[in-house]
Amino acid sequence: MNAEIEAISVDEENGQVAPYVFVLFGATGDLAKRKLYPALYNLWLGGLMPSAFKIIGTARRQMNDETFRAHVRESIESFSRRELDESRWKSFVDQFHYVVVNAGNPEDYRDLHDKVNELEQQENLPGNRMFYLAMAPDFFGTVALNIKGGGLTDTPGWKRLIIEKPFGTDFDSAQKLNGQLRQVFEEEEIYRIDHYLGKEMVQNIEVIRFANSMFEPVWNNRSIANVQITSSETVGVEERAGYYDHSGALRDMIQNHMLQMVMMVAMEPPSRLKTEAIRDEKVKVLRSLRRYTEDEVQHQVVRGQYIAGSLGNEALPAYRDEHGVAKGSMTETFIAARLFVDNFRWSGVPFYVRTGKRLARKSTEIVIQFREMPKHLYFNRNGELGPNLLVIRVNPVEGMYVQLNVKRPGTEGGVLPVAMEFCHSEDDMPEAYERLLYDASRGDSTFFTRWDEVSLAWKFVDPLANAFRDNSLPLHEYKAGSFGPEASHQLLRDDGFRWWPVYGEETMSVEEVLEHTVGQPIVQR
Numbered sequence: 001m002n003a004e005i006e007a008i009s010v011d012e013e014n015g016q017v018a019p020y021v022f023v024l025f026g027a028t029g030d031l032a033k034r035k036l037y038p039a040l041y042n043l044w045l046g047g048l049m050p051s052a053f054k055i056i057g058t059a060r061r062q063m064n065d066e067t068f069r070a071h072v073r074e075s076i077e078s079f080s081r082r083e084l085d086e087s088r089w090k091s092f093v094d095q096f097h098y099v100v101v102n103a104g105n106p107e108d109y110r111d112l113h114d115k116v117n118e119l120e121q122q123e124n125l126p127g128n129r130m131f132y133l134a135m136a137p138d139f140f141g142t143v144a145l146n147i148k149g150g151g152l153t154d155t156p157g158w159k160r161l162i163i164e165k166p167f168g169t170d171f172d173s174a175q176k177l178n179g180q181l182r183q184v185f186e187e188e189e190i191y192r193i194d195h196y197l198g199k200e201m202v203q204n205i206e207v208i209r210f211a212n213s214m215f216e217p218v219w220n221n222r223s224i225a226n227v228q229i230t231s232s233e234t235v236g237v238e239e240r241a242g243y244y245d246h247s248g249a250l251r252d253m254i255q256n257h258m259l260q261m262v263m264m265v266a267m268e269p270p271s272r273l274k275t276e277a278i279r280d281e282k283v284k285v286l287r288s289l290r291r292y293t294e295d296e297v298q299h300q301v302v303r304g305q306y307i308a309g310s311l312g313n314e315a316l317p318a319y320r321d322e323h324g325v326a327k328g329s330m331t332e333t334f335i336a337a338r339l340f341v342d343n344f345r346w347s348g349v350p351f352y353v354r355t356g357k358r359l360a361r362k363s364t365e366i367v368i369q370f371r372e373m374p375k376h377l378y379f380n381r382n383g384e385l386g387p388n389l390l391v392i393r394v395n396p397v398e399g400m401y402v403q404l405n406v407k408r409p410g411t412e413g414g415v416l417p418v419a420m421e422f423c424h425s426e427d428d429m430p431e432a433y434e435r436l437l438y439d440a441s442r443g444d445s446t447f448f449t450r451w452d453e454v455s456l457a458w459k460f461v462d463p464l465a466n467a468f469r470d471n472s473l474p475l476h477e478y479k480a481g482s483f484g485p486e487a488s489h490q491l492l493r494d495d496g497f498r499w500w501p502v503y504g505e506e507t508m509s510v511e512e513v514l515e516h517t518v519g520q521p522i523v524q525r
């Protein structure tokens, strides 16, 4: 095979993932229940688990193998995309075991080690060990050090660590945490999950860009007027106010998911289809991302917080009235920002990102807006000539469309925007966690976040967080169930642009949309 086009190398045995033990910390938690057990089950159903494997759940709660297996069953019944297959269930669930582990108690890790050894011997496993920390990040450092202290990293096979964001709360804390993890694991052994990178259409950006000769020549500032990336949610803070009220949309969504999507859109073609080559190109985007000083933030960033409103017929409380939110909280539940990637390809092209809770629609979309044709052309007689758009739909619909102008039938100079659409939501798509767990089990870290990505993302975010803390920009209010504060629309209007409607928004009446976009700055304390 030509080395230049060699695919990402993975460690598989005869085309199958090598046998391993999966040690899950936080086995009784929400993430495990909603995402991880269903992902493991669906991988297994799809023949993507190794021929032999063991899953050891650990948590503080007293349970035995039997009660743990019942817990796993409940999770599959409630959250799996495919139904539980009764005839095969036993051979899956028999691989689950439980050990009580108090994260801070080194003794417990020795018991855990004994259990891992026992199962590896019993099943003749080669000693490959995957540790997944599905728990509060405050414990990451301690658990990693205790894993080592308990002898669990002394193994003839591979060892890998999977962790979820938040990876620190700023650059300094992230660096400290990384230092702790690196005492136990090499960078190549650390798999930092950003679940957006597991989404089908986010992974597809690379293919759309680099496998279609019609896009690459126009993928630059000569042809593209702006890029818009929206991730809007209808949910509020649910049960997570304790975390969210300290993190806000900036740390919760911008530092990771939104910047990851910016990187995928803006990166240069990698020199080869290799993990590090791809991640090198992504990192270069963050290096080129214009950093704002605290004073500049107010001109480039809009922050908002939802007040009481409604969605459909449901009345929704204000953020400040949500259970667990601090009285008079100044935490942002919405952000819109204008970013610039200062390199040759993107110089002068604004990347607008916006994300928020309690918005009118749940939708993640990337819109590439192309430069407009000269407006004096006769096609534009009625002012109908709009720009071409390439829209990548990540969620809830997975697909893309290209908006083109064609002749309005039966007219002489009339123009009609039409969409060429492709969508594969109907297919039975694997969930992000399935893809990511599978990749980690094969040793493919392409769609995981490397340390330099994390650190550069924090370096961009820290001045924004400081400006928020110092209230050097207004906190705008927006009604729950709206499309965010008016100031977010003004941000684009100032540049002669507008947010393109996200999926589902087109079906709203103009009155509804207008009704939904009012908002005033919240008076600062």
Ligand code: BG6
Residues within 6 Å of the ligand: 231, 233, 252, 364, 395
């Ligand atoms: C998580 C955030 O990382 O992403 C949540 O912590 C957010 O606050 C979620 O709701 C959104 O993910 P998705 O896949 O539903 O867009």
